[in-house]
Amino acid sequence: MSLRYLAVAIAAQASAQLTGRGFPDCVNGPLSNNTVCDTSADPLARATALIAAFTLQEKLNNTGSTSPGVPRLGLPAYTWWQEALHGVASSPGVNFSDSGEYSYATSFPQPILMGAAFDDELIRDVATVVSTEARAFNNDQRAGLDFWTPNINPFKDPRWGRGQETPGEDPFHLSSYVHALIDGLQGGYDPKYKRIMATCKHFTGYDMESWNGNLRYQWDAHINSQDLVEYYMPSFQSCARDSNVAAFMCSYNSLNGRPTCADPYLLQTILREHWGWTEEQQWVTSDCDAVQNIYLPHGYNDTREAAVAQALIAGTDVDCGTYFQEFLPGAYAQGLFDISVLDQALVRQYSGLVRVGYFDGPSVPYRNITFSDVNTQASQALALKAAEEGIALLKNDGALPMKIGANMTIGLVGDWANATTQMQGNYAGIAPYLHGPYYAANQTGAKVAIANVPGGQGDPTTDNWRKAWTVANQSDQLFYLGGIDNTVELEGNDRVTIAWTGAQLDMISRLAELKPGLVVVQMGAGSLDSSAILNNPNISALLWAGYPGQDGGTAIFNIITGKTAPAGRLPTTMYPANYIAQVPMTDMSLRPSTNNPGRTYQWYDKAILPFGTGMHYTNFTASIAAPTSRYGSVNGSTTYSIESLTTGCNETYMDRCPFRTFAVGVTNTGSVCSDYVTLGYLTGSFGPTPYPLKRLVAYTRLHDVQAGSSQTANLVLDLASLSRVADNGDRVLYPGDYALMIDNAPLAMVNFTLTGEAYTLDHWPQPPEPVYQATDYFVGGFGSTYGDEIMVNVTSTML
DSSP: OOHHHHHHHHHHHHHHHHTTBSOOOTTTSTTTTSGGGOTTSOHHHHHHHHHHTSOHHHHHHTTBSEEOOBGGGTBOBEEOOOBOSSSSBOBTTBOOOSSSTTSOOOOOOOHHHHHTTOOHHHHHHHHHHHHHHHHHHHHTTSSOSEEOOOBOOOOOSTTOTTGGGSSOSOHHHHHHHHHHHHHHHHTSSSOSSOSSEEEEEEETTOOOSSGGGOOTTTOEEOOOHHHIIIIISHHHHIIIIITOOSEEEEOSSEETTEEGGGOHIIIIIIIIIISOTTTTOOEEEESTTHHHHHHTTSOOSSSHHHHHHHHHHHTOOBBSSSHHHHHHHHHHHTTOSOHHHHHHHHHHHHHHHHHTTTTSGGGSGGGGOOGGGSSOHHHHHHHHHHHHHHOEEEEESSOOSOOOOTTOEEEEESTTTTOSGGGGOSSOOOOSOOOOHHHHHHTTSSEEEEEOOSOSTTOOOOTTTHHHHHHHHHOSEEEEEEEOOTTTSBTTBOOSOOBOOHHHHHHHHHHHHHSSSEEEEEESSSOOBOHHHHTOTTEEEEEEEEOOGGGHHHHHHHHHHTSSOOOOOOSSOBOOGGGGGTSOTTOOOOSOBTTBOOOHHHHOOOOSBOTTOOBOSSOEEEEEOOOOSSSOEETTEEEEEHHHHTSSOOOSSGGGSEEEEEEEEEEEOSSSOEEEEEEEEEEEEESSSSOOSOEEEEEEEEEEEOTTOEEEEEEEEEHHHHOEEOTTSOEEEOOEEEEEEETTTTSEEEEEEEESSOEEEEOOOOOOOOOOOOOSSSOOOTTOOSSSOOOOOOOGGGO
16 A cells, blocks of 8 residues: 555544544444344344445445444444554554553564564464454554455565565465464464454555556556466465455556456456355455556546446455545446445455454453553564574674674674664554664673764765774674665665665775675665675675564674574575666566566576575584385385375365375584574476476474484475466476475485376466556556557546
8 A cells, every 4th residue: 555645644544533433332332233243143144234224325434444434323433454564553543652551562573584484383473462462452442453464475576665575485485474374363264253354465466666667556467377376376375265364455556457456357256256265255455545546547447436336346345545435426326336236345344343353342352452462571582583583694604603792892884783663664563662783782792883874775975984994993893784775665666776785885895805704784675686795705794684673683683693593594586686687577477588587586597695595503414204105116206196196185175185294304413503494395397398497385494403413394295286387377286207305405305206197276267368458648667568569549538
């Protein structure tokens, strides 16, 4: 959603939205005799009875994100817009107090750093804390019960401004991450009462903010079925089909010529029918003012009334904005939709509120949560752990871990050296404290000198650089903390370069000359070409620390000093700086072609640092145990019959049928106790060409592997793990030669073969023919075209 709109909404509408908010009185209020207050009835019957009591005008009034409720029924106002990306966040529906209770909430690292932990149990624990604190705010009437999180679009292009909000680039990783996250946020996959309603966004094909004039509000993403099913859809399938998320958000962009919030193929055929996302009357909200965008700049409908009717009929139930409330009355008067469609949307919304206990009073288990459950000591420890687990060690010549004590002076240089709110990234709330690098350095007992230069991401001036040279000369050990931040990567703002700034590289190389042994800490989410740092012998170590949250500085120095051993892995590919000149952001394809070198580690092999990179303070070996199953071994390679694998499975969806669990023995052969992330990649010759270089199919994080000891990582593969996607989007199990590789090196590998006929695990509903937005007015800059089609024919009368 628009950050400008968000800021305005918070400043100008907060008090209005809070007026009349609370819980319905089902004991003595006007609704007490309505079935919505009958806890023995099912949620659908309860919501249906409530909506039946609305007048037409009351129905139309409650279609926006700021719903006035129905005062004559005792139904309070409700704000359908809360944020909690990595903690309860500032947003129109959330009201932080100025001081005292409810003036802060735990601020975890951004998802990009938590994703680097590759620890689904950690994610479940973090989500549990976030939703518990959200309930505390709700119980004090400071928040609603639906939260528009997570952002689960894959981080495909390093220029995308919102990559920090996602767990990374890999579709399996995102799917597994979000499955754990929703469990924690909602309190289970099928609880009697959800702790909160989570919202998976932005559905779908959304990873463009403003690149080269291609504004997200007008962007028409063209994606073929193979790429859509293989890459852009898995995380959303995990949300809907496999995790029973309460809500979805459709995105600003069009997909193949149709605005997503007005596309029944997406919202009905795929989401609700193919993925079976209907049993709980789950609901869809638009991104903020995406309904207005259907009319302009997409120009999909000739009138505003037709645009809102199209969105409602397609399956958008809530309009974040006012367009529904403004223009649905006229659309209804023109006969553009039936009242049953409006009823359906409202029933979906209020069924969600029934399922979080909105009408059920103090008997709901979560109603006893208070501010004493916010930012507890356990939550503070978890925020620190989440940051530590994600930090990745990218270079180390043996300088780390480093002893730092009272007999030393350490120097901190860079615009992150004294970071505070920088560490939170976007979609953040008010943190209880912000322990940045300077704070943490002072906790080591050493004397600390600091120079926050170079000034900003785009500041080339050298006026204050002498401070850095002074710090270097004073220090026994020097650290540079910099990279990128929200001044260059942010919602609404794509990056234009993936290189370190010239000023920063100049500063870093000069500091390394003055004080060999420099340690560089790279901050921010997106890719940076760090080849100059990696190749400089005077730079001893490079860490990547993303956006580490309220205790980010402490986490960084705990890694540096060895209090915590690093085990994070890069969740994205670090590309060379000239990658941006090789493919426009508007090209949504994954596979390499004449005009595209390939995207992500699956299709691109010239990375500066590949996905999954992460060093340790110790060494590990791995071995894969021989299978114990009914399948025989032929020349050391296990052979599996496709017919046998697909027979006798009772799963509703065949891709969830089990294949086998690989027991990976991991041994710490070094001298430092450390976590270890076991990454399982599949490669081989099977399915349609070209073949991916490899793809992640399983992972798990082992904790505290003692020096000289071993642990077992169980990597669970199902038939989806083995499948490939055909040109038409079908997911197919193919005969061929497969190999499971452990880690990037790899440390171990096992080969196996599938025999027999190809078997379709999932038949993808075929989409309508792509269309192209007819406009020569709302267009991107030169070099933006993704094909030979020229968008023309918009008339000036629409403007």
